[in-house]
Amino acid sequence: MIPSDHFVRFYNEVFKFLDERNGLEKYYAHISAHQEFHCLKDFSEKKLKGVYDYYVKIRKEENCGMELRLEKDCIYLGMTACPSLAKAIDNDAGACPKYCLHCPGWTFPLYRKAGLFQVKDMMGLDNPACRSWIFEDREKAQKKYEELLKTCPAEMIKKNF
Amino acid sequence: MRGFSSPVFFLNIEFFITEGIDNEKMLRYQENNELHRDFHGTTNTTLNYIAENYGVDALKALLRKTGHDVYKSIRVKLEKGDASELIEHLNWFFYRENGKFQLTVDGNEIRFEVFECPAHKHLKSLGMEISPYSCLQTSEVNAGMCEGTCWTSSVEILGEGHCMQIFRKKVDK
Numbered sequence: 001m002i003p004s005d006h007f008v009r010f011y012n013e014v015f016k017f018l019d020e021r022n023g024l025e026k027y028y029a030h031i032s033a034h035q036e037f038h039c040l041k042d043f044s045e046k047k048l049k050g051v052y053d054y055y056v057k058i059r060k061e062e063n064c065g066m067e068l069r070l071e072k073d074c075i076y077l078g079m080t081a082c083p084s085l086a087k088a089i090d091n092d093a094g095a096c097p098k099y100c101l102h103c104p105g106w107t108f109p110l111y112r113k114a115g116l117f118q119v120k121d122m123m124g125l126d127n128p129a130c131r132s133w134i135f136e137d138r139e140k141a142q143k144k145y146e147e148l149l150k151t152c153p154a155e156m157i158k159k160n161f
Numbered sequence: 162m163r164g165f166s167s168p169v170f171f172l173n174i175e176f177f178i179t180e181g182i183d184n185e186k187m188l189r190y191q192e193n194n195e196l197h198r199d200f201h202g203t204t205n206t207t208l209n210y211i212a213e214n215y216g217v218d219a220l221k222a223l224l225r226k227t228g229h230d231v232y233k234s235i236r237v238k239l240e241k242g243d244a245s246e247l248i249e250h251l252n253w254f255f256y257r258e259n260g261k262f263q264l265t266v267d268g269n270e271i272r273f274e275v276f277e278c279p280a281h282k283h284l285k286s287l288g289m290e291i292s293p294y295s296c297l298q299t300s301e302v303n304a305g306m307c308e309g310t311c312w313t314s315s316v317e318i319l320g321e322g323h324c325m326q327i328f329r330k331k332v333d334k
Binding site for chain 1: 189190192194195196197198199200201202203204206207210211214215219223226227230231232233234254255257258275278279280287289298299302
């Protein structure tokens, strides 16, 4: 058994393996479908409140440094200390340079399927921090996306719509 | 200081434990916080994915590399004949997951019997089907930890979620 504590370091090896075979995107889609088992019903039915409740649990179980705010129109999720990338870095096997990309890789299709619009500032792929905004309204998400493009490197700003 | 507080049975432990070892420093990866057991689900689906898309041999190689590279600290100690981190690793991480196990150390042999695999238990609680490749996690990662050392590993499957993991030190004749 790979301990759940060490899953991230196995995940990191999986990403290296798949990246060498140009297989990351297909795998992200597979993981996104798997995560539907845990999240899709709540995200689809409860919308932002469902997302908020999920990340309250994740923040605790994964020991995240995370600012989480349920606002009127959106959720703000500010990862200030990502335990996932931090473990991938604190690792004798070395971190996969694309490690962070799995996060939008699985969340983007899932939110899309739940009717939610996500904008993400990756804040660097070697930095265990990022920011996400999740909206029910596409126009508001687009406005946030354009606002971020004015102040952040464009390659770090991603959206699921 | 954390101790060996779970149901562990040690025999002839003096062979492995050097006086003055600090348990907190014995493990390369210190994990003391909350657990996210749903990671077992992602591991389970990933094992199937790799085997089905790249073949079982590729999955074995990936797991063995994980054992070899991620657990470098355990492997390097094993190269020197020191099994202390391997013992603490087995004990601590199965204890954290509320595993039912018995760890027996006797001279050149470590026997780790897992009566109820915590990963399988969690997958069942989620209603997920256990991957047919699940136990390769154990056999291949353990083999990777031992690769190039004077230790060998084997796993005997004794039942669903029940296995005996054996590490043996090769003795020069």
